[in-house]
Amino acid sequence: xNNWEVEIDKLIAGELTESEANELMEKINADPSxxxxxxSEKASKEVFEYQIRNDTRALMAKxxxxxxxxxxxxxxxxxxxxxxxxxxxxxxxxxxxxxxLSHSDTALxxxxxxxxxxxxxxATFSDxxxxxxxxxxxxxxxxxxxxxxxxxxxEESLVVEYKDWLSLMILLKTEGSDSMEFQNQFQAILxxxxxxxxxxxxxxxKELQLFWRNFVVRK
Amino acid sequence: MSVxxxxxxxxxxxxxxxxKLREDAMVHIFIESGIKKRIANYxxxxxxxxxxxxxxxxxxxxxxxHNIRYHKFKKQCSLSTYLFSIAKLYWLGKIREDNKTKxxxxxxxLDGIENLNAEWKIINDETKIEFNNLLDTLSKKCKxxxxxxxxxxxxxxxxxxxxxxxxxxARKQKHLCQKKLAEHVRNNxxxxxxxxxE
Numbered sequence: 001x002n003n004w005e006v007e008i009d010k011l012i013a014g015e016l017t018e019s020e021a022n023e024l025m026e027k028i029n030a031d032p033s034x035x036x037x038x039x040s041e042k043a044s045k046e047v048f049e050y051q052i053r054n055d056t057r058a059l060m061a062k063x064x065x066x067x068x069x070x071x072x073x074x075x076x077x078x079x080x081x082x083x084x085x086x087x088x089x090x091x092x093x094x095x096x097x098x099x100x101l102s103h104s105d106t107a108l109x110x111x112x113x114x115x116x117x118x119x120x121x122x123a124t125f126s127d128x129x130x131x132x133x134x135x136x137x138x139x140x141x142x143x144x145x146x147x148x149x150x151x152x153x154x155e156e157s158l159v160v161e162y163k164d165w166l167s168l169m170i171l172l173k174t175e176g177s178d179s180m181e182f183q184n185q186f187q188a189i190l191x192x193x194x195x196x197x198x199x200x201x202x203x204x205x206k207e208l209q210l211f212w213r214n215f216v217v218r219k
Numbered sequence: 220m221s222v223x224x225x226x227x228x229x230x231x232x233x234x235x236x237x238x239k240l241r242e243d244a245m246v247h248i249f250i251e252s253g254i255k256k257r258i259a260n261y262x263x264x265x266x267x268x269x270x271x272x273x274x275x276x277x278x279x280x281x282x283x284x285h286n287i288r289y290h291k292f293k294k295q296c297s298l299s300t301y302l303f304s305i306a307k308l309y310w311l312g313k314i315r316e317d318n319k320t321k322x323x324x325x326x327x328x329l330d331g332i333e334n335l336n337a338e339w340k341i342i343n344d345e346t347k348i349e350f351n352n353l354l355d356t357l358s359k360k361c362k363x364x365x366x367x368x369x370x371x372x373x374x375x376x377x378x379x380x381x382x383x384x385x386x387x388x389a390r391k392q393k394h395l396c397q398k399k400l401a402e403h404v405r406n407n408x409x410x411x412x413x414x415x416x417e
Contacts, residue, residue: 013289037401037405040411041401042415043353043411044401047412048396051365052368057277060280063250064249067249
């Protein structure tokens with residue numbers, strides 16, 4: 001290969017400095033045979049590049065098609081994503097409803113009602129005012145229940161702590177666990193380890209302190 | 220599954236190497252780098268058409284690929300920034316060709332960025348026919364070498380496919396094919412594409 005052929009190769013490859021390229025171009029333009037050589041070399045190189053570009057373009061079109069297919073598929077993923085969120089929300093709602101049903105103030109009052117506890121303790125009630133209060137409570141007649149509880153019992157000392165608990169349950173059902181009145185009476189039982197209903201009060205307290213109770217409609 | 224390229228150096232080597240590695244590098248740059256979104260954002264921000272994005276990306280990538288193979292990338296920025304710059308300039312160049320002067324200031328800046336070596340020339344249909352005619356004059360072997368190379372076969376694979384001695388022989392063959400084509404043009408001046416007479 002002649003020296004000028006090497007130089008022309010370098011010129012076409014863009015390997016010459018600007019001044020070198022300008023100098024060589026002047027020579028090429030002044031010499032028809034050099035110009036013919038230069039143009040034929042340039043044409044052949046560009047034709048090769050043209051072919052490479054065409055094939056690369058085809059390869060890229062394939063890649064683009066693949067990418068577009070993936071983007072078309074993505075709505076499915078989006079649907080799945082939202083379905084997942086909807087399912088999670090549904091589970092959350094069901095859980096909250098369940099928690100509400102089992103941990104509302106009313107539900108807790110039913111769970112810790114005096115009848116169950118009294119039967120567990122084997123207690124019997126002979127006092128008529130207290131028994132009437134109890135009956136009214138189970139008939140959801142809390143006003144009468146309160147009134148009967150306010151009346152003195154025949155054997156007050158035997159039922160006084162039962163009256164405390166029944167009164168607390170009435171407050172739980174009527175005023176709710178957040179009411180000041182309920183809290184005062186509840187704390188009084190919790191502070192008295194000798195109270196007949198102390199253990200039940202501790203258990204009830206645990207239920208009332210549950211994290212899930214934050215999502216509960218109390219009353 | 221595409222190869223996980225650790226850095227730009229590895230990507231450049233893969234693009235230069237050819238073969239499956241080149242294809243993997245293209246997938247990485249073209250799809251996984253998020254360049255399409257970046258270009259789409261730029262074009263839509265500048266009020267361009269979203270439909271142009273694929274074309275712009277494709278043509279910019281061809282310039283990018285060419286510049287990488289011819290060592291014109293000076294490594295002054297990351298590969299994705301380089302491709303983004305080419306795409307940006309290509310799009311502005313295209314607008315200039317369409318005689319839209321909205322982005323005149325940016326187009327002035329365009330003239331100053333010579334290191335990109337972007338090829339603005341868009342080959343017209345007549346030239347395409349002339350180029351295709353020239354490609355038809357190649358020998359079967361040369362056509363195969365060129366086809367294999369541009370279809371992402373490395374020189375090693377080309378040597379194996381065409382039963383050549385080794386990688387270096389395949390490389391030399393490609394060079395000789397180009398030289399033969401140039402000689403053929405010299406001997407048959409009527410084959411010279413008209414753009415070289417202008």
